[in-house]
Each structure stands twice: as C-alpha cells, then as structure tokens.
Amino acid sequence: MKKAEYAIRLKEITKSFGNVVANNKINLFAKQGEILALLGENGSGKTTLMNMLSGIYRPDSGSIFIYGEEVYITSPRDSFELGIGMIHQHFKLVDVLSARDNILLGTKRKEGRGTSSLSRGIEDICTRFGFEIDLNKKVHNMSVSEKQTVEILKVLYRGAKILILDEPTAVLTPQETEKLFGILRRMKEEGCAIIIITHKLNEVLEISDRVTVLRKGESVADVVTSETDAISLTSLMVGRPVELSINRPEPAGNESLLEVYHLTVIDDEGKKAIDNISFSLNAGEILGVAGVAGSGQKELCEAIAGLHGVEKGAILYKLENIVGKTPDEIIKMGISMSFIPEDRLGMGLVASMGIVDNLLLKSYRSKKGLFIDRKPPAELAKRLVKKLDIVASDFDSPVSRLSGGNVQKVLLGREIESKPNVLVTAYPVRGLDINSSYTIYDLLNEQKQKGVGILFIGEDLDVLLELCDRIMVLYDGRITGIVDAKSATKDEIGLLMTGSKLEAGA
Amino acid sequence: MGGIKKHKRKEPLIRIAKREGLSKPKTVALKVCATVLALVAGGLFIAAQGHNPFSVYFFMVKGALGTKMSFQETVKVAIPLLISSLGITLAFRMRFWNIGAEGQIIVGAIAASYFALYKNTMPHAVLMSVMALAAIVAGGIWAGIPAFFKSRFGTNETLLTLMFNYIAQYMIQYLREGPWKDPNALGFLQIARFSDNARLGSVLGIQAGWIVALLLTVAVYIYINFTKSGYELRVVGESENTARYAGMNVKRIMMRTMFISGAVCGLAGMLQASGTDRTLTDTVAGGVGFTAIIVAWLANLSAPMILVVTALFSILEKGISFIQSRFMISSAAAAVLQGIILFFVLGFEFFTRYRLVLRREAR
Numbered sequence: 001m002k003k004a005e006y007a008i009r010l011k012e013i014t015k016s017f018g019n020v021v022a023n024n025k026i027n028l029f030a031k032q033g034e035i036l037a038l039l040g041e042n043g044s045g046k047t048t049l050m051n052m053l054s055g056i057y058r059p060d061s062g063s064i065f066i067y068g069e070e071v072y073i074t075s076p077r078d079s080f081e082l083g084i085g086m087i088h089q090h091f092k093l094v095d096v097l098s099a100r101d102n103i104l105l106g107t108k109r110k111e112g113r114g115t116s117s118l119s120r121g122i123e124d125i126c127t128r129f130g131f132e133i134d135l136n137k138k139v140h141n142m143s144v145s146e147k148q149t150v151e152i153l154k155v156l157y158r159g160a161k162i163l164i165l166d167e168p169t170a171v172l173t174p175q176e177t178e179k180l181f182g183i184l185r186r187m188k189e190e191g192c193a194i195i196i197i198t199h200k201l202n203e204v205l206e207i208s209d210r211v212t213v214l215r216k217g218e219s220v221a222d223v224v225t226s227e228t229d230a231i232s233l234t235s236l237m238v239g240r241p242v243e244l245s246i247n248r249p250e251p252a253g254n255e256s257l258l259e260v261y262h263l264t265v266i267d268d269e270g271k272k273a274i275d276n277i278s279f280s281l282n283a284g285e286i287l288g289v290a291g292v293a294g295s296g297q298k299e300l301c302e303a304i305a306g307l308h309g310v311e312k313g314a315i316l317y318k319l320e321n322i323v324g325k326t327p328d329e330i331i332k333m334g335i336s337m338s339f340i341p342e343d344r345l346g347m348g349l350v351a352s353m354g355i356v357d358n359l360l361l362k363s364y365r366s367k368k369g370l371f372i373d374r375k376p377p378a379e380l381a382k383r384l385v386k387k388l389d390i391v392a393s394d395f396d397s398p399v400s401r402l403s404g405g406n407v408q409k410v411l412l413g414r415e416i417e418s419k420p421n422v423l424v425t426a427y428p429v430r431g432l433d434i435n436s437s438y439t440i441y442d443l444l445n446e447q448k449q450k451g452v453g454i455l456f457i458g459e460d461l462d463v464l465l466e467l468c469d470r471i472m473v474l475y476d477g478r479i480t481g482i483v484d485a486k487s488a489t490k491d492e493i494g495l496l497m498t499g500s501k502l503e504a505g506a
Numbered sequence: 507m508g509g510i511k512k513h514k515r516k517e518p519l520i521r522i523a524k525r526e527g528l529s530k531p532k533t534v535a536l537k538v539c540a541t542v543l544a545l546v547a548g549g550l551f552i553a554a555q556g557h558n559p560f561s562v563y564f565f566m567v568k569g570a571l572g573t574k575m576s577f578q579e580t581v582k583v584a585i586p587l588l589i590s591s592l593g594i595t596l597a598f599r600m601r602f603w604n605i606g607a608e609g610q611i612i613v614g615a616i617a618a619s620y621f622a623l624y625k626n627t628m629p630h631a632v633l634m635s636v637m638a639l640a641a642i643v644a645g646g647i648w649a650g651i652p653a654f655f656k657s658r659f660g661t662n663e664t665l666l667t668l669m670f671n672y673i674a675q676y677m678i679q680y681l682r683e684g685p686w687k688d689p690n691a692l693g694f695l696q697i698a699r700f701s702d703n704a705r706l707g708s709v710l711g712i713q714a715g716w717i718v719a720l721l722l723t724v725a726v727y728i729y730i731n732f733t734k735s736g737y738e739l740r741v742v743g744e745s746e747n748t749a750r751y752a753g754m755n756v757k758r759i760m761m762r763t764m765f766i767s768g769a770v771c772g773l774a775g776m777l778q779a780s781g782t783d784r785t786l787t788d789t790v791a792g793g794v795g796f797t798a799i800i801v802a803w804l805a806n807l808s809a810p811m812i813l814v815v816t817a818l819f820s821i822l823e824k825g826i827s828f829i830q831s832r833f834m835i836s837s838a839a840a841a842v843l844q845g846i847i848l849f850f851v852l853g854f855e856f857f858t859r860y861r862l863v864l865r866r867e868a869r
Contacts, residue, residue: 058521060863307750328753339751347747353740360737361752370733 006068007032007193008053008084008162013062015048022048024217025062030162030193030210035184037204037225038197040214041237041433043403046197049214050164054086055079066162085155087165091147095140099133099150103157125156129186144292145176152183163187164195169203170459171293174494181207199237200460201230213237238434246441246466248485249449252284257453258304258422263313265299265477273299275477276313281422281453286444288468288485289457290493296477297457301426304455305339306330317422340415340425345400348411354396355381359414384413388439405436412443423447426457441467461490475499523863533858540854544847551846557833569828570821576828578712582782584820585715586611586774586791591798591805591812592726593770597649598807599730600743600763606652606667607771608795609674610645614772615779616677617644619697619786622704622779623686630703637704637776645772646765648674653764657757671795678788686786699785706781713781720813722770727809729766739763771795800852822847 009029015022023045030036040046051057053064055076063070066082073079079086093102103122122135133149142150148168155163165184169177184194184207198204204211205225213221213236221236235241258281267273274296281287289297302308304315306327314321322330345351349358359377367373381395388409392402399407408428415423425444429437444454444467458464464471468485473496480496549559570580590607597604617640626633652666681697688698706713730736738759742749749756774794779786801819805811822844830840 305751326753326755327751328755330753346745347751350741350744350748352744357737361741361748364734364737365753367734370735372732372734372737 005031006065007034008195009065009068010049010053011063011065013049013052013059013064015052015057015059021217023052023059026214026217026219028212028219028222030195032161032193033188033191034210035188035194035196035208037208037211038195038214039199039201039204039211039233039237041199043216043433044214044237045217046214047166050086050166050195050197053079053084053164080158080160083159083161085152085158085160085163087148087151087155087163087168089166089170091151093139093147093150096138098136098138099142099146099153100135102139102150103135103154107158122153122157125153128190129156129183131183144171144294145173145179148172148180149183156187161191162193162195164197166197167199168196169198169200173292173497174461174490175498177203201233202462204233205230215239234434246438246463247445248467248469249445251282251469252449252451253282255283256280257283257318258455259314259316259319260304261314261316263300263303263315264311265296265303265308266311267299272311273477274303277474277477277479278313279472279479279482281455283421283453284448284451285469286448286454286456286467288464288471289455289474290461290464290471290497291474292497293459295474295497297426297474299477300474301339301424301455301457304422304424307339340411340423340428345407349399349407351400352398354394355385355390355392355399355410356395358399358410359384359417362414362418380414380417384410384417388413388443405432405439408432408436408440412440416443416447420447420452422453422455424455424457427459428456429463430459437463461493464493465490473497520862520864522860536854536857537851540851543854544850547850548843548846551839551843555835555839557835562829562833565832566825566829567821569832570824574711576824580820580824581712581716583823584816585713585719585781586778586794587797587801587819588719588813588816589715589722589774589777590771590795591801591816592722592809593645593767593774594795594798595802595805595807595809595812596726596730596739596763596770597767598802600739600760602653602656602743602760602764602767603664604649604652604667604764604767605664605799606649606670606768606795607798608791608793609667609671610648610768610771611775611778611791611795612671612674612678613648614641614645614775615786615790616674616681616775617641617772618776619686619700619779622700623698623786626701626704628703633704634706634780637780638773641772641776642769643772645775646769648772649764649768650761653761657760675788675791678786678790681786682788697786700780704780705784706777713777715777715781718773718777722773723809723813726770730809735759735762800848804852804855 006029011027012025013023013027014025026045026049028036028038028049038046038049048057052059053073055073055078058074064073065071066084071078071082073082094105097105100119100122104118119135125131126133131149131153133146133153137146139147139150148171152163168180172180184196187194196207208225211221211223211225211228211233212219213223213233215237223233223236231241260280261278263274263277264272265274277300279287289300291297299308303310306322306325306329310323313323315323340348350361356374356377359380360372360374363377364372378395384390385392390402390406390409390413392406399410402410412425412428423444428440428444432440444456448454456464456468458468465485465488470482471485471488471493472482473480473493475497476499480499483492483496545563549563552559552562569576571577590611593610594604594607618637621633621637621640625636628636648670649667652661652663652670655661655666656663683695686697688694688696690698706715708714709717730740738749738754741752741754742756742759742763746756749759775790778790783790797819801812801815805815826840826844829835830837
C-alpha cells in the first residue's frame with residue numbers, strides 16, 4: 001500500500017445553501033492512525049462538511065483528496081468505495097434482522113449467506129478491534145450502544161479505513177462511552193483515520209490527537225490536543241472567553257406542586273414507555289431527568305401535558321387529577337402549565353409563521369369573537385426581542401429562518417409569559433451555542449426563584465449536575481433512582497442509566 | 507487503492523442546486539421570462555401550422571376580451587373556476603389534498619337542481635337562496651365524508667376525494683337517464699331546462715355569480731388570514747402536533763375546514779347550473795375542479811393571486827377556442843398550443859426553487 005501522508009485532506013471546501021454560506025474555504029486533514037476531533041457549535045458547519053464526504057452534498061468549490069489523490073464524491077456509494085465509513089446519529093439498520101445479516105446486507109459477495117467464511121470475516125474484525133457482540137441477536141432487541149457497535153462493524157466489514165462518527169456519544173452512558181473509546185483506540189492502532197464530530201470538550205480532550213475547530217462555517221484553528229485545554233478550546237469555538245459554570249440558586253420552596261403516582265404510559269407501538277413510576281415535583285425546584293435517549297422521557301412529558309394517553313396511574317396538580325383531560329381542558333382549568341417540547345419546530349412552534357403568529361398560539365382563544373387580534377402578541381414580541389436578545393429581522397418572517405437559539409428563546413419566552421406554575425422542558429439547549437445555553441439556564445433559574453416547579457429533561461450530565469436540585473434517572477421507562485444533584489457523581493448516574501437500581505433513593 | 511482509480515470520474519456537467527429566498531423582483535423576472543418563452547414556443551408551433559403567430563395571438567386576446575360579448579363569455583368561464591379554486595385553497599392551506607372539487611361542484615349542482623326542477627314555485631329570491639343553501643350543504647357534506655374518514659380512521663384523503671368525483675359524475679348520468687329524465691325531450695336523454703323562476707339573473711349582462719365570486723375572494727382572504735378558524739387551519743396544515751400541543755381539536759378543525767371547502771365548491775355548481783347552463787348536464791363541472799388545483803398552486807394558495815391567475819386562465823381558454831374557428835385550427839392543435847403554454851409556465855416553477863450549476867472551470 002502506498003503510504004500517503006494524509007488519509008484524507010480537504011482543501012478550501014465551500015458550500016452554500018441559497019444565501020447562507022455553511023462552509024467557507026474549510027481546510028482539514030487526518031493522517032492514518034490518527035483521531036481527529038471536529039469541534040464546533042451547532043450551526044458551525046460540521047455536519048454539512050461531513051455530508052460532503054459521505055456523498056450526500058456536493059461542494060460548490062474546493063477539493064477532496066483521499067490518500068493524496070483528488071476525488072469527486074457524487075454519491076454515498078462513491079464515498080463507501082473510497083473506504084469512507086460514516087456512523088450517523090440515527091442508525092440505519094434493519095430491526096428484524098440479526099447483527100450478522102445487517103452487516104452482510106448489501107455487500108456484493110458471491111458466496112452464499114451465512115457460510116462460515118463470511119462469519120469468520122466478521123469475527124476476525126471483532127477480535128481485532130475488541131468488539132463484544134452476539135452476532136445472532138436481532139437488532140430490535142439491542143440497546144442503543146449495541147446498535148452503534150453493529151453500525152461500526154458494518155462499515156469496517158466493508159473495508160472502511162476512514163471513519164467518521166457524528167456525535168457518537170450523544171446516546172451513550174459514560175460507561176458505554178468508555179467502551180467505544182477503547183474500540184476507537186484499537187482502530188487507530190490498526191492505521192485507521194478517525195474523525196469524531198462532537199461538542200463535548202471533555203471527550204475531545206480524552207480521545208483525540210488533534211482538534212480542528214469550526215466556527216461559523218470556517219476552520220478557525222487546528223491544534224494538537226495535548227497542547228490545549230477546555231478553556232482555550234471553548235474560546236476558539238465561541239470566539240471569545242466564556243465562563244463555564246452554571247448558577248444554582250437555593251430551592252425557593254418545598255410545597256409539592258405535581259405528584260405522579262404509579263404512572264404507566266403505552267407508546268404508539270404498544271410497548272410500556274413509562275412503567276409504574278411515582279415522583280413529585282416541588283415548587284421552586286428544578287428536577288432533572290436523566291437517561292439514555294428513548295427511556296420514556298418523551299412520553300412522560302407528553303402525558304403530563306395531556307398530549308399522550310395514560311394507561312394507569314394519576315398525575316395530581318395541586319391535588320387535582322389531570323389524567324384524561326385534553327390540553328385544552330388543562331388550560332381551561334386554570335392550571336398554568338407550560339411544556340417546552342423536544343421537537344421545537346415540529347411541535348412547539350409553527351415553522352412557517354412569524355414570531356407574532358407563533359406567540360398567538362396559546363393565547364388566541366382567550367379573545368372573544370371570530371377574529372384574531374395581533375396587537376397584544378405584536379407588543380409581546382417587541383418586549384421579548386428586547387428582553388431575551390432575540391435576533392430577528394422582523395416579526396413576520398418565518399421562525400424557521402431564525403437560528404436554533406433564537407427559536408428556543410421565542411418558545412421559552414412565550415411559555416414563561418403565560419406565568420406558569422409548572423414548566424416542563426425537554427432538551428431546552430439542544431442545538432444551541434454555549435452563549436444561548438447560558439441564557440436559557442438563567443431564564444430557568446429566574447423562574448425557579450419565582451417558585452415555578454421545573455421538570456428539566458436533559459442529556460448532558462455535567463449540565464444536569466450543575467443546574468438541577470434533584471436528578472431522577474429513567475431506564476427503560478422505570479425510575480432507577482432519584483439523587484441529590486449536589487452530592488451525586490457522574491459515574492453514579494451513569495450506572496443508574498444502565499438500569500442498576502439504587503437501593504435507597506435519596 | 508484500486509477503488510480510487512476506478513473513481514477518478516469527472517464531475518457531472520450540470521447539477522441541480524436548491525435555492526432559497528429568491529428575491530421578489532427576480533421571481534417576477536423569472537415568471538415574465540417563462541411567459542415570453544411560452545409564447546415563443548407556442549409561436550413556433552403556430553408557424554409550423556402555417557399561420558402567422560402574431561395575428562393568432564392578437565386574435566386570441568381579441569377573442570377573449572375584444573368585444574363586450576366575448577368579455578362576458580370569458581367571465582362566465584372564470585366564475586366556477588375562481589370559486590372552486592378558492593374552495594380547494596381552504597383545504598390545501600390545511601395540507602388536506604382535496605382533489606374532489608369536481609365532485610363537490612356536481613353534488614352542489616344536483617342539490618340545487620332538485621329545487622329548480624321540482625320546487626320551483628317559491629318566490630324567485632327565496633328559491634335562489636334555497637338552491638344556494640342546498641348546494642352549500644350538499645358540497646360540504648360531500649367533502650366532509652372523506653374528512654370524517656381521515657380524521658377517524660386515517661384514510662388517504664387524495665384517493666377518497668378523487669373516488670367521490672366518479673360517484674358524483676355517475677349520479678348525474680343516473681338522474682338524467684332515470685328519475686329526472688325530461689319526458690318532453692322525445693327520447694333524448696337529458697334533464698329539463700330550468701324554468702325562468704329558477705334561473706339566476708344577470709347583472710351588467712353577466713350572470714350574477716360574478717358578484718358572488720368576487721365577494722368570496724375577499725371572504726376567503728379574510729377567513730384565512732384574520733379569523734381564529736383560519737389561524738387554526740393554518741396551524742393544523744403546518745403541523746398537527748403543534749396544533750394538538752396548543753390545545754386545538756384537530757379532528758373538528760379538519761371536518762369544519764373541509765365542510766367549508768366543499769360548500770364553496772358546491773356553490774360554484776349551483777351558479778353554473780342556474781346561471782350559465784340553465785339545466786343540469788353531466789358537464790356541469792367539466793374538469794373545472796381539476797383546473798382549480800393548478801390555479802390554486804400557481805397562485806401560491808393566496809386568494810388575491812387566485813383572482814389574477816383565474817383571469818389569465820380564462821382568457822387563455824376562451825382565446826384558444828376563438829382562434830379555432832377564426833383560423834380553422836383543429837381542436838387537437840389548439841389543445842397542443844394550450845399545453846405548450848401551460849408547460850412553460852408550470853415548468854418554470856421549478857426554477858423558482860432550484861437552479862442549475864454548470865461544471866466548474868478545469869483547474
């Protein structure tokens with residue numbers, strides 16, 4: 001094999017969508033046997049760049065070199081034949097097939113399926129890189145981490161030498177992350193080039209050899225990991241120094257607002273998404289909810305907001321059961337509860353409408369008569385834009401044109417404006433840059449101090465530990481523990497996230 | 507690295523890129539460009555037929571607008587088209603694909619015809635109101651049935667509304683050949699002409715439907731943009747989840763909107779039967795329900811724009827039929843000409859959303 005210096009090199013890659021320049025003359029390279037971290041805030045152009053390597057987009061200008069030769073990647077097949085393997089955030093596996101069949105699927109081998117030579121090929125890879133997996137297990141019986149393993153095996157089996165992982169740890173517990181990193185290190189020793197996309201600084205520092213930082217579509221820095229630290233990486237990513245600690249004011253009360261008893265919720269596929277859980281939420285506290293994705297967080301939120309049917313159990317708001325009521329009835333009962341859903345533009349806001357029309361969403365019914373009145377929301381829009389620093393060209397252009405942070409501020413602003421007593425919020429900082437995230441934390445703390453009870457569904461354990469008063473851990477629809485955020489450790493929560501039950505709940 | 511060698515392919519010569527946020531003047535320029543190209547291509551076709559394109563185009567416009575009578579005829583064509591385009595726009599704004607305007611027009615016409623044929627002794631104003639009301643209710647129910655099935659069982663509204671067109675169409679044939687057959691027609695299969703009392707009067711020489719159509723344009727515009735129900739249907743159209751989240755009753759909104767959508771189309775049927783045809787024929791809708799889909803989309807589902815697009819469509823339609831007799835162009839050739847013009851205008855919609863990128867210069 002010819003030994004080229006760089007396994008992959010991007011030169012002056014530019015890509016724009018309409019008037020938005022997503023990537024502007026980006027340079028990036030990775031050597032064989034190297035782990036490169038691609039660090040950047042959401043919207044900095046990481047995913048666009050990687051989609052060009054996997055053949056989903058084409059660059060407007062610039063060149064891509066693989067082992068020193070210029071290539072044109074026009075389809076995912078080209079990318080795959082060049083030895084580039086992409087592990088997406090959303091897995092592309094066939095649920096009803098076994099791990100082995102998923103790996104073999106679509107490969108053009110002449111031999112019959114299931115012959116021992118094929119299996120041996122996969123097993124060889126497993127032992128070489130240290131994968132532990134039952135190849136006969138069906139994908140639908142697998143945990144998220146196992147599915148990810150199958151995805152990685154799949155691209156390795158197809159001969160990928162350049163691996164791109166898009167936020168691979170977002171769905172993993174700390175322990176599973178450790179395991180993944182072990183595998184990545186083995187691959188590196190085998191001479192693979194690995195690019196890992198992430199915005200988690202501690203992981204960058206732990207696993208990578210080099211870091212390329214993207215900011216607003218440009219590659220702003222290329223540093224050796226051992227010569228840098230979290231603070232300087234953050235300022236490179238954000239563009240200026242940032243304070244990295246979150247406030248945690250004392251809980252502002254101890255009156256119980258929301259009590260959930262033996263709640264069971266069946267999801268759309270007929271499985272128990274929430275399985276007999278009980279907890280309470282006090283006024284003036286932030287109760288965090290941790291758990292790997294799909295542990296029942298969505299169903300819990302929607303059940304509380306009246307959007308999802310409840311199989312068994314009760315949800316008491318100030319001692320009144322709200323199970324079985326529609327969202328409309330809950331609003332009419334005078335319960336001021338606000339739910340900030342995970343899917344902001346698909347559920348919380350109307351993407352094609354402007355700020356004013358979106359602010360109308362929860363209040364238009366309160367006015368009498370046939371017509372809507374845009375004056376109050378227009379004034380509210382002005383106030384919110386000023387108070388929350390929302391960057392918007394005008395109040396009538398679609399909110400889908402706003403950045404993620406501004407979208408979230410509009411949503412949160414609207415909900416807070418309704419002066420709720422209970423605020424349910426799912427992944428409120430997902431997709432936001434560091435600055436916007438801190439604005440959101442401040443807003444939540446402000447509500448907490450006013451005595452609002454906040455249920456905070458989070459994914460970043462560091463944030464949960466710093467912001468919340470108590471953390472409830474969900475595993476497969478059950479509560480495996482409720483811990484005091486001031487004294488709990490990340491490892492402790494990580495264990496609970498994998499289902500090991502806490503003996504005595506805090 | 508054999509795989510790499512194999513893949514030293516060239517970049518494609520032309521590729522398609524999505525564009526976003528096209529400016530207003532550019533959009534207008536693009537549409538003008540499409541129209542010019544359509545006329546040029548149509549002109550070539552006319553020239554190939556041995557006619558002078560300029561004079562053909564001139565007479566097309568003249569045939570549609572040139573005399574008082576031709577203008578009145580053009581407006582007559584426009585009335586049902588305008589009203590049914592407005593009707594389906596209500597459903598389309600909710601992303602409910604009502605392909606059934608044709609059937610809703612027909613059942614509206616049938617319901618109105620019942621009173622026109624058999625209960626026509628009421629005073630004229632009362633009879634007109636009853637006929638209109640019957641058409642509104644019938645069209646609304648006809649559209650409401652697919653909406654009910656969709657909201658209750660999640661059926662596909664496109665298929666259901668489409669199928670309902672055929673049911674309505676055959677219903678007219680049944681009535682014409684059976685219970686409503688005109689006994690005085692000496693064996694011809696037709697329905698009797700309406701008595702004078704059941705005919706809609708004229709205002710300024712054109713059936714009064716044009717006033718209704720203009721009023722409806724304003725009403726639909728206000729309904730969609732300024733009423734609570736209009737706001738609700740827009741939210742449901744964008745995302746049912748958001749609507750549920752905001753506490754809206756999605757099923758009720760869906761049924762209500764489809765009822766109104768069908769009711770408006772049904773009214774178009776009554777106006778056509780009573781104002782223009784003066785009887786019920788099986789061409790009472792005559793494809794208008796389908797043309798309305800094109801009109802609604804070309805107008806970007808905006809009521810004022812629908813008025814403009816309908817006017818242009820009607821002029822094209824009337825003009826084409828005029829030049830057929832003036833230049834002895836066969837109806838097939840006229841249909842080709844109309845097709846060419848529509849092809850360019852519709853085809854250019856593509857360029858408002860995408861652009862072509864040529865291969866970059868060799869480095």
